[in-house]
Amino acid sequence: MKSLWNAEDAASLVTHYGGMGYPAELALRIYSCRLLGSDPRLVQHGGGNTSVKMRERIVTGEDVAVIRVKGSGWNLDAIEPAGMPAMKLAALQELKSIPQMSDEAMVNAQRAALLDASAPTPSVETLLHAWVPHAVIDHTHANAVLAIVDQPDGENRARDMYADVLAICPYVMPGFALAQKVRSIVEVHPSAQGIVLLKHGIFTWGESAREAYERMIAMVTRAERAVDAASGGMTARTTGGPRQGEALAARVMPVLRGALAEDLGAGAWKRVVLDRRESPEIMRYLQHPRLQAISHRGPVTPDHVLRIKPWPLVLQGLAGMSDEELERRVRAAVNEFRLRYRQYFGRNNQRVGGDRRALDATPRVVLAPELGLIGVGSRLGEAAIAADVAQTNAEVISAAESLGEFASLSEADIFDVEYWSLEQAKLGKSTARRLAGYVVAITGGGGTIGSATARGFAREGAEVVVLDSDMQAALTTAKAVQGLALTCDVTDRGAVAGAMDSICRRYGGLDVLVSNAGSAITGTIGTVDDATLRRSFELNFFAHQTVAQAAVAIMLRQKTGGVLLFNASKQALNPGPDFGPYGVPKAAVVALAKQYAIDYGAARIRANVVNADRIRSGLLTGQMIAERAAARSLSEAQYMGGNLLGLEVRPEDVAEAFVTLALAERTTAAIVTVDGGNVAASVR
Numbered sequence: 001m002k003s004l005w006n007a008e009d010a011a012s013l014v015t016h017y018g019g020m021g022y023p024a025e026l027a028l029r030i031y032s033c034r035l036l037g038s039d040p041r042l043v044q045h046g047g048g049n050t051s052v053k054m055r056e057r058i059v060t061g062e063d064v065a066v067i068r069v070k071g072s073g074w075n076l077d078a079i080e081p082a083g084m085p086a087m088k089l090a091a092l093q094e095l096k097s098i099p100q101m102s103d104e105a106m107v108n109a110q111r112a113a114l115l116d117a118s119a120p121t122p123s124v125e126t127l128l129h130a131w132v133p134h135a136v137i138d139h140t141h142a143n144a145v146l147a148i149v150d151q152p153d154g155e156n157r158a159r160d161m162y163a164d165v166l167a168i169c170p171y172v173m174p175g176f177a178l179a180q181k182v183r184s185i186v187e188v189h190p191s192a193q194g195i196v197l198l199k200h201g202i203f204t205w206g207e208s209a210r211e212a213y214e215r216m217i218a219m220v221t222r223a224e225r226a227v228d229a230a231s232g233g234m235t236a237r238t239t240g241g242p243r244q245g246e247a248l249a250a251r252v253m254p255v256l257r258g259a260l261a262e263d264l265g266a267g268a269w270k271r272v273v274l275d276r277r278e279s280p281e282i283m284r285y286l287q288h289p290r291l292q293a294i295s296h297r298g299p300v301t302p303d304h305v306l307r308i309k310p311w312p313l314v315l316q317g318l319a320g321m322s323d324e325e326l327e328r329r330v331r332a333a334v335n336e337f338r339l340r341y342r343q344y345f346g347r348n349n350q351r352v353g354g355d356r357r358a359l360d361a362t363p364r365v366v367l368a369p370e371l372g373l374i375g376v377g378s379r380l381g382e383a384a385i386a387a388d389v390a391q392t393n394a395e396v397i398s399a400a401e402s403l404g405e406f407a408s409l410s411e412a413d414i415f416d417v418e419y420w421s422l423e424q425a426k427l428g429k430s431t432a433r434r435l436a437g438y439v440v441a442i443t444g445g446g447g448t449i450g451s452a453t454a455r456g457f458a459r460e461g462a463e464v465v466v467l468d469s470d471m472q473a474a475l476t477t478a479k480a481v482q483g484l485a486l487t488c489d490v491t492d493r494g495a496v497a498g499a500m501d502s503i504c505r506r507y508g509g510l511d512v513l514v515s516n517a518g519s520a521i522t523g524t525i526g527t528v529d530d531a532t533l534r535r536s537f538e539l540n541f542f543a544h545q546t547v548a549q550a551a552v553a554i555m556l557r558q559k560t561g562g563v564l565l566f567n568a569s570k571q572a573l574n575p576g577p578d579f580g581p582y583g584v585p586k587a588a589v590v591a592l593a594k595q596y597a598i599d600y601g602a603a604r605i606r607a608n609v610v611n612a613d614r615i616r617s618g619l620l621t622g623q624m625i626a627e628r629a630a631a632r633s634l635s636e637a638q639y640m641g642g643n644l645l646g647l648e649v650r651p652e653d654v655a656e657a658f659v660t661l662a663l664a665e666r667t668t669a670a671i672v673t674v675d676g677g678n679v680a681a682s683v684r
Helices: 007-018 024-037 089-097 103-112 126-131 143-149 154-162 176-188 209-231 246-260 280-286 291-295 302-308 323-351 380-403 411-418 448-459 471-481 493-507 530-558 580-603 622-631 636-640 651-663
Strands: 049-057 063-069 086-088 136-140 166-169 194-197 201-206 262-265 268-270 273-277 365-368 372-377 439-443 463-468 484-487 512-515 562-567 605-612 671-674
Touching (some): 007 024, 024 136, 049 126, 063 089, 063 126, 089 103, 126 176, 136 209, 143 194, 143 201, 143 380, 154 166, 154 209, 176 194, 194 209, 201 209, 246 273, 246 323, 246 372, 246 493, 273 493, 280 380, 302 380, 302 411, 323 411, 365 380, 372 380, 439 530, 448 463, 448 471, 463 471, 463 493, 530 562, 530 605, 562 580, 562 651, 580 605, 605 651, 622 636, 651 671
Parallel strands (some): 439 463, 439 512, 512 562, 562 605, 605 671
Antiparallel strands (some): 049 063, 063 086, 136 201, 194 201, 262 268, 273 372, 365 372
């Protein structure tokens, strides 16, 4: 590991923040934080904590000693001054005299010392930072260091490696007790440049941001050299690599995703999203002959249990199974995991007094040697974090095994962190968006209505897949909703099948299909040629059937229901002259939706229709609007508002109807008109 400190970059940040009124010490602290946070071998997703002691002027005009510590919710790689709230140092140092303090009292005392009452809550390690008498302090969960200390003889290994420069601290749960322990050790070892926390991580400190940072790099480099020597240089993070299990993944992921969903009763499900990784290093780890044993020993650092639970779900021997065998195997494995987790909770909750609230028993990580490493979350970002942390665990465990034998914390210690009172207090305080965990695919998603629909579903928390024959249009929409863009000609059955497999591999499955793609093909029905009529039916009817069939196949494998939403047209109910080639297949789509509602209602798969009219889009262009308005001797505004409400109907109104129908758990075979009011087009 090399120091990334660049004097020019550091000076630039000093100038930048100096112009905002921040002192150089804080600017340099921010700079070194970002260097630490930029390397996943040091910290992961909110991990690690840092501090700087300095003097600042408070509202009374007095200069006082303060400490700025990384605040809750901030990642080191993108931290700003606001992410390092300032506290009066004297108020924190006064707490040294207290022999015991609850976590809640400690957090309250830290908040009471804040200069800004609205600042984020400082790190739970704040007192440790405050009580160590050095200006700048860094704390990371460096992979290589964990590989050294996560051993049965980790203390001896740490002393052999660091006795000349670092103190050694036995495992103590983070918080007040750890701050006391570290303070007592540092008092005995005043010349130490930092401290190694067994089973936890490493601190380094110095009188400047650069000194503390470069000491961290030097100490981690020592560990990396030892690990590399034992493992043949295979510990560096590897990205990318061949994807070996694509066909199997498309089969397995929907079954797995369905098994991981939590049945809330009455047809409602708490759904999850999956994120699969298949780098060469991951695949080497997954081929370990004792994968089940080593992966179930616990996380490599206590912080990780909050992201990935105490152990992963391991699925082996999936290839070659029939669909029925595959489903039985996956669902049995998930049920076994949940039973084991509930038993773990029960015995440990009893140990601590029985006052803890059980977390859900769903795995956060799945290890499947034939597929890869799979993160599980209520949204893709959460699943990706779980996968990132699990990948780090795989790397550390592999390195630890090359040195000797990986050893984690005791079950009791793992539970105490997972069910920490500070974490328990957070339960129920966040409200998930209504479609969190849902995966939604929208055909014609690059068009006006499709794009508005994508935005509508994204606002409700869904993961959105944009399908369109125009890849650039799909990419534009997908970027706006942080979704996935796939090029797909919905009249090509093979292309549809390929797109659905891609969705399964990317997210694990599909919950809502918005079959939206279409084209307004005109002509007098008595004279239209067969080729034109058949072309219209291919796009405006058969394509709907093709995507619906493919979507239903996925939904049936998940066994969590699903929703089919069809964009028909007012032409289906209120046909106009010379629109037969378009209206007739659209009328068939209405019948198609009803048939799906009938045939798959028992599987809790709902099918509904939206009939929209006069929406500015690729179907109703500006030129068409002008021509129709002129033909009726109306202004364009009068033509577009020619309904009972006298209002132009927008693409967003159609999107709202699709989202509403997706949420309506007891509505199927419904036809919703979105036209501002046209009695002739209403359902009779």
